[in-house]
Amino acid sequence: xxxxxxxxxxxxxxxxxxxxxxxxxxxxxxxxxxxxxxxxxxxxxxxxxxxxxxxxxxxxxxxxxxxxxxxxxxxxxxxxxxxxxxxxxxxxxxxxxxxxxxxxxxxxxxxxxxxxxxxxxxxxxxxxxxxxxxxxxxxxxxxxxxxxxxxxxxxxxxxxxxxxxxxxxxxxxxxxxxxxxxxxxxxxxxxxxxxxxxxxxxxxxxxxxxxxxxxxxxxxxxxxxxxxxxxxxxxxxxxxxxxxxxxxxxxxxxxxxxxxxxxxxxxxxxxxxxxxxxxxxxxxxxxxxxxxxxxxxxxxxxxxxxxxxxxxxxxxxxxxxxxxxxxxxxxxxxxxxxxxxxxxxxxxxxxxxxxxxxxxxxxxxxxxxxxxxxxxxxxxxxxxxxxxxxxxxxxxxxxxxxxxxxxxxxxxxx
Numbered sequence: 503x504x505x506x507x508x509x510x511x512x513x514x515x516x517x518x519x520x521x522x523x524x525x526x527x528x529x530x531x532x533x534x535x536x537x538x539x540x541x542x543x544x545x546x547x548x549x550x551x552x553x554x555x556x557x558x559x560x561x562x563x564x565x566x567x568x569x570x571x572x573x574x575x576x577x578x579x580x581x582x583x584x585x586x587x588x589x590x591x592x593x594x595x596x597x598x599x600x601x602x603x604x605x606x607x608x609x610x611x612x613x614x615x616x617x618x619x620x621x622x623x624x625x626x627x628x629x630x631x632x633x634x635x636x637x638x639x640x641x642x643x644x645x646x647x648x649x650x651x652x653x654x655x656x657x658x659x660x661x662x663x664x665x666x667x668x669x670x671x672x673x674x675x676x677x678x679x680x681x682x683x684x685x686x687x688x689x690x691x692x693x694x695x696x697x698x699x700x701x702x703x704x705x706x707x708x709x710x711x712x713x714x715x716x717x718x719x720x721x722x723x724x725x726x727x728x729x730x731x732x733x734x735x736x737x738x739x740x741x742x743x744x745x746x747x748x749x750x751x752x753x754x755x756x757x758x759x760x761x762x763x764x765x766x767x768x769x770x771x772x773x774x775x776x777x778x779x780x781x782x783x784x785x786x787x788x789x790x791x792x793x794x795x796x797x798x799x800x801x802x803x804x805x806x807x808x809x810x811x812x813x814x815x816x817x818x819x820x821x822x823x824x825x826x827x828x829x830x831x832x833x834x835x836x837x838x839x840x841x842x843x844x845x846x847x848x849x850x851x852x853x854x855x856x857x858x859x860x861x862x863x864x865x866x867x868x869x870x871x872x873x874x875x876x877x878x879x880x881x882x883x884x885x886x887x888x889x890x891x892x893x894x895x896x897x898x899x900x901x902x903x904x905x906x907x908x909x910x911x912x913x914x915x916x
Contacts, residue, residue, distance in 0.1 A: 505738040505778045510745035513575040513611050515850035521884045529892045532885045539585045546586040549749035554592040561601045568766045569601045571779045573645040576609030576629050597637040603779035604633050606641030612847035615655045617825035643780040647849050649801040653689040660690035666784045671697030672799050672806040682736035684787045688794035694784040698742040707743040711756040722761050726768035811852040816879040854878035
């Protein structure tokens with residue numbers, strides 16, 4: 503039996519509004535509600551709703567033999583609840599089939615694993631609680647933001663009770679090894695690792711609509727044929743990609759929905775193939791070896807490292823200032839400040855500051871609402887400076903109230 507694991511990342515950031523230097527200290531709103539609403543509504547109609555309906559149809563068509571998995575960021579869930587609750591309902595219908603696994607991640611789709619273990623674990627718990635509340639599942643598989651992984655991150659995830667974790671099958675880590683097996687974390691042997699087959703995943707997510715690609719047009723039968731031709735000893739193919747691939751990054755006119763609809767049938771055209779979720783995969787297949795990643799690995803850009811978010815001085819300065827506020831935030835009980843702190847950690851803000859060129863730079867520009875990385879940095883730092891000032895004001899007020907001996911009930915509000 504050969505196994506195919508389909509995993510989709512669902513994420514939308516809370517984009518910042520233009521925030522000028524003159525506004526610092528005023529404590530105005532930070533997030534562009536109109537833009538976030540408009541973009542979310544557009545992607546819901548182009549991707550989330552039609553793709554969820556198609557997946558539900560496929561699960562029913564194949565009698566439950568078609569399984570998929572999702573990691574939905576907390577920022578996306580919050581936007582669904584605020585702007586498009588029908589998307590939540592469509593994911594609930596998928597959850598009710600028993601053929602869909604919802605994965606854990608950081609609530610804010612953050613880089614907290616690199617900045618604060620306390621914040622990292624707090625966001626994981628908050629996200630797991632949200633998934634349980636909305637979909638009736640408590641995640642046992644973890645997907646860190648941008649598939650970022652190190653041995654140390656694996657240790658933290660294992661201590662949080664997860665049994666399985668996804669990461670990138672980067673060539674510079676695997677060397678001669680294949681991503682088409684299950685591995686175990688070298689530093690936490692009970693933690694199973696599923697590695698993205700980035701070549702096959704990117705054939706769909708990035709090359710599908712490229713008319714200059716030698717395999718264009720990519721039909722489902724052709725792609726399934728590549729899976730059928732895999733070496734017999736390789737046991738699993740992990741196809742990991744953004745869910746927005748379907749209908750947003752690749753519009754319906756490219757034929758991407760027809761590809762997805764035909765794909766399971768083409769796979770099932772030969773016996774001995776099964777779609778599984780990550781947790782199912784680790785119950786069916788044992789790990790073949792330990793895998794150590796002392797240096798960070800991610801699924802972004804050609805380098806598959808952290809350079810997309812922390813590769814230049816702008817990004818590193820912003821990251822340092824952000825997490826310098828963590829100790830103060832531990833004393834903060836103000837819901838609005840805590841929500842802003844969470845959304846300001848989203849990795850996208852750092853991604854927009856990336857100064858890479860060539861093919862990587864084109865991808866960064868596609869996703870960024872800013873004209874230049876420097877514009878992204880300046881706007882973010884204006885917001886972060888104001889946020890820091892508002893946090894200090896809150897803490898001063900809180901201390902004053904505590905010193906004046908307000909009741910315990912009042913103190914809980916601060």
